[in-house]
Amino acid sequence: MSRKELERAGVMSRVESGDLKLGDAAQLMGVSYRQAKRIRGKYREHGAAGLRHGNAGKQSHRARPEAERSQILRLVGRTTEERRENALGRRWRRSIWSGSMDAR
Numbered sequence: 001m002s003r004k005e006l007e008r009a010g011v012m013s014r015v016e017s018g019d020l021k022l023g024d025a026a027q028l029m030g031v032s033y034r035q036a037k038r039i040r041g042k043y044r045e046h047g048a049a050g051l052r053h054g055n056a057g058k059q060s061h062r063a064r065p066e067a068e069r070s071q072i073l074r075l076v077g078r079t080t081e082e083r084r085e086n087a088l089g090r091r092w093r094r095s096i097w098s099g100s101m102d103a104r
Helices: 003-017 022-029 033-051 066-076 080-098
Strands: none
Touching: 003 022, 003 033, 022 033
């Protein structure tokens, strides 16, 4: 869950326990009273998991099929992390040869 969703779950638990009014909870969450009522309904029905975004954990509709993705990575030859490490290594080697220890 995101930080925002966790904070909403905490606020809703305070509402359910009677420590906080729904109008005050709406202000704390930065939503309208009506939206707070919808959030409370989801919280009552599904608990904290009901506050999670509906698309969380799902694959993007723009994602490439795994076979195509692996073929692209094989053709490119490196993953993003390997390219990052290589770029950092080049900067570090340049800084050593130039006499500067600042590896920016």
